Amino acid sequence: MIGVIADDVTGATDVAVALRRGGLRTVLYFATPPPGEISPEETGPSEYEAAVIALKTRTIEPSAAVAQSLAALDWLRRRGAGQIYLKFCSTFDSTSAGNIGPVLDALADALDVPMVAMTPSSPEHGRTQYQGYLFVGNVLLSESHMRDHPLTPMTDSYLPRVLAGQSAHRAGVVPLREVRDGPAAVQRRLAELRTESFRYALVDAVDQGDLATAGQALATEPLVAGAAGLAGGLAAATAGSETAPEADTVDMSGTAVVLAGSCSARTLAQLKAMIDAGRPAYRLDALADPDPESLAAGALDWFSGLPGGVGAPLIYSSLEPSRLRLVQQALGRERSATIMETAIGLVARTLVSRHGVTRVIAAGGETSGAVVKALGVTGGLIGAEAARGVPWIFAPGVTLLLKSGNFGEADLLLNASAQQPDSR
Numbered sequence: 001m002i003g004v005i006a007d008d009v010t011g012a013t014d015v016a017v018a019l020r021r022g023g024l025r026t027v028l029y030f031a032t033p034p035p036g037e038i039s040p041e042e043t044g045p046s047e048y049e050a051a052v053i054a055l056k057t058r059t060i061e062p063s064a065a066v067a068q069s070l071a072a073l074d075w076l077r078r079r080g081a082g083q084i085y086l087k088f089c090s091t092f093d094s095t096s097a098g099n100i101g102p103v104l105d106a107l108a109d110a111l112d113v114p115m116v117a118m119t120p121s122s123p124e125h126g127r128t129q130y131q132g133y134l135f136v137g138n139v140l141l142s143e144s145h146m147r148d149h150p151l152t153p154m155t156d157s158y159l160p161r162v163l164a165g166q167s168a169h170r171a172g173v174v175p176l177r178e179v180r181d182g183p184a185a186v187q188r189r190l191a192e193l194r195t196e197s198f199r200y201a202l203v204d205a206v207d208q209g210d211l212a213t214a215g216q217a218l219a220t221e222p223l224v225a226g227a228a229g230l231a232g233g234l235a236a237a238t239a240g241s242e243t244a245p246e247a248d249t250v251d252m253s254g255t256a257v258v259l260a261g262s263c264s265a266r267t268l269a270q271l272k273a274m275i276d277a278g279r280p281a282y283r284l285d286a287l288a289d290p291d292p293e294s295l296a297a298g299a300l301d302w303f304s305g306l307p308g309g310v311g312a313p314l315i316y317s318s319l320e321p322s323r324l325r326l327v328q329q330a331l332g333r334e335r336s337a338t339i340m341e342t343a344i345g346l347v348a349r350t351l352v353s354r355h356g357v358t359r360v361i362a363a364g365g366e367t368s369g370a371v372v373k374a375l376g377v378t379g380g381l382i383g384a385e386a387a388r389g390v391p392w393i394f395a396p397g398v399t400l401l402l403k404s405g406n407f408g409e410a411d412l413l414l415n416a417s418a419q420q421p422d423s424r
């Protein structure tokens, strides 16, 4: 079994669906389950070939991220995981302190692994790694929208250097020409790096074929890391000729709501599409009111006053970079993010428990983590994809779509929140 530790919730859904697409029966948890507990969704340990634990460790204190990741590791190993995969973001989202480096250091120490190969490459989302540099579309990471991210602005595209800032261990590169020479060449390069005292290897990959090669080369490694692309490569190498299990489609009846905290350019375009289509929209304004409880109360009052038949509404905190900077200057980066996440979590909880909402669509990884936590959802079944890497999640009492800020076409949120006319 592959055991995945994901550093955020949308990353977990992305990797879970990649594993399922690769042919593995996959189960998803929204936190490390208590020891020995079997979730209601799980019928038995042998039913699954992959288990994904979603944490919310991307931007927390490194020591807390390490402790939570080690607890997840322990649980997964007890459940029989023979390979551990640390899922991080395809844009290598991290701060100068971590948490990719500190968590990998701790996992490698715990498993006594001398070399860990990884790649953020996810060509289907335009993320490619070449000569150790990460590209987003046709620009370097540091020239992409990620330089303006609210919590993890990425200003260096050379990944061995980014990782070196977060770990005392050395990071090298498996260049594309070795990847193109096949799995044996990748393994030879990894062995060379190991003898040169490197502990980490960033594997170049610019297309799906490169990820398949890397998956074959790394299929028996105890610890591997990366975005969903390499996990898919590992699944394909492990599952052989298995076809992906059938996914359930979502029932579009019932009341839906969109909650957005991502400030990515893609999410802003998706919000604009909703507003342009005439959907009711309410912006949480922390500058006007920095108290999350009263911010949430304002949004809930607004929701209660909506007339029927107006379509699923949008409640959002998302701002474009220049306006976001003003909020962060006034309230602080972390404080303003916490205010928004807390308010959106409160809104989600009350809408589901008291207003009959049954379908929650959340935009943003940290935002989705806050929503899942506030709803108290512990796990779910992975349904069909609303967009590549964005599956519906069927949890007890609520259906969720947890969207990475950067994923999906402009009409994703509009379409995912469509509801039958008499739903509200």
Ligand SMILES: Nc1ncnc2c1ncn2[C@@H]1O[C@H](COP(=O)(O)OP(=O)(O)O)[C@@H](O)[C@H]1O
Pocket: 150, 151, 261, 262, 263, 264, 286, 317, 318, 319, 324, 327, 328, 336, 337, 338, 340, 341, 363, 364, 365, 366, 367, 368, 403, 404, 405, 406
């Ligand atoms: N108006 C705002 N002011 C300050 N921080 C905000 C605002 N809106 C959203 N944020 C914060 O920005 C972060 C966005 O991260 P996230 O939800 O992971 O989105 P993405 O998937 O784009 O990375 C969250 O912590 C969110 O609370």
Ligand SMILES: O=C(O)[C@@H](O)C(=O)COP(=O)(O)O
Pocket: 008, 010, 011, 012, 014, 015, 088, 089, 090, 091, 122, 227, 228, 364, 365, 366, 403, 404, 405, 406
């Ligand atoms: O790898 C990816 O890009 C995603 O799976 C992911 O981690 C998304 O993170 P957010 O952009 O914070 O949602």
